[in-house]
Amino acid sequence: MSVNKHLRSFVKRSGRLTNSQKLFFYNKENDLNYFNEKKIINYEELFNNKNKCILDIGFGDGKLLINIAKRFPDINFIGVEVYESGIGSILKDISDLNLKNIKIANIDAIELLKNNIKDKSLQGISLFFPDPWPKKKHFKRRIINNYFIHLVSTKIQINGFIKIATDWSDYANEIINLFDNHKNFVRVNEILYYKERELTKFEKRGIILGHKITELSFKTI
Template identity: 45%
Template sequence: MICANILINKMRKIQSFVRRSGRLTLGQKMGLTELWANYGVDLPKGRINLDALFVKRQKIVLEVGFGNGDSLLEMAIKIPDRNFLGIEVYEAGIGRLINEAYKHQLSNLKIIKADAVEVLTNHIKDGSFNRFQLFFPDPWHKKKHHKRRIVQTDFLDLLSRKIIKGGKVHMATDWAHYATAMMNTLENHPHFKNTQNGPIYSPRSEYRPITKFERRGHRLGHGVWDLIFINEKT
């Protein structure tokens, strides 16, 4: 296992952070090491064995950048016949989510604490996911920072390999400029096909819970744009 001790130390910091913010309840009694053992995935040297990760073998939804975990938690509760894998680097959000997962006794949710591109590139075999979701990713709104946005052609190339043929990609943003950039990048990618007829945003889907960043967008008077595409790789 890579850096198990580092991860445990990090999780202790999360515990301290969450305790200070008064949000650790059941998990506090259980201990973060045990919570992490139940819900966390330590990165192996090679590929993660996704078949052995979950209690039941069923379709897997990947969410990158789940923040405080609102959407992922709600979906894992409401859709027990799917497995959910979340990748995030925000420690307080991870601590909160594994605590909530324990409270709800979820067996269909696992978390990786690492950079998503690194995980997908080095630790996930091709054709692993049935759906990918990216809700309200960091917008990097200054022009000089646009290159830091996660949705770029290279990232779509990687996603196209990791999602099964016919699998879905669902993105949402409250930044108009990023929405246009996402639409152009997806429309111009040879493997992705819009579920709408043409370069049209999708209606808000029932299954996407409202997230903290979506609420923030509403408060700021932003619109919300959903993009749902199918991976049609050959």
């Protein structure tokens, strides 16, 4: 795929929202934990501090992101997701726990990266269990491809990181190949924030299905 094109990595899931998810999802424009950026994000204005910022792509139900943000209150987190129930759930959790270091965006992560994230501004990016698109004819929908790697390489600071976990072995091999062939990334063992992290919903599902979990961490050089 050319480095200028990308196919959507998701199809809109129309799952039924619970009443509390609805309450938070439909009021999100008035929620301080939600933002709808039209321009380049100024993290200092968004979070009211100068802390480093990590972007989590496709947080699903958001439980892991909430847990990590609770453990690292001096780091800012932006979560981006297109799944409405997930947006409703995480906004409720952020409000219940009164967390100040997470902001949520409800758009395609590729659009957010392209249009709203300043170059070399993120400390890191995480992707836990990106949609695997297991059928060969759908591989082109996988979010991690040459275009994605080029894009994230422009957005992460030097000495920053990208952390990925997947339960699909062929996707893991493809990701390793893509990053190994990129001059700005080197593979490392683990990133501090994710040591002893909790399991995500899709990870638990993968384990039940007998899938092997692959964790990949790369530093930017």
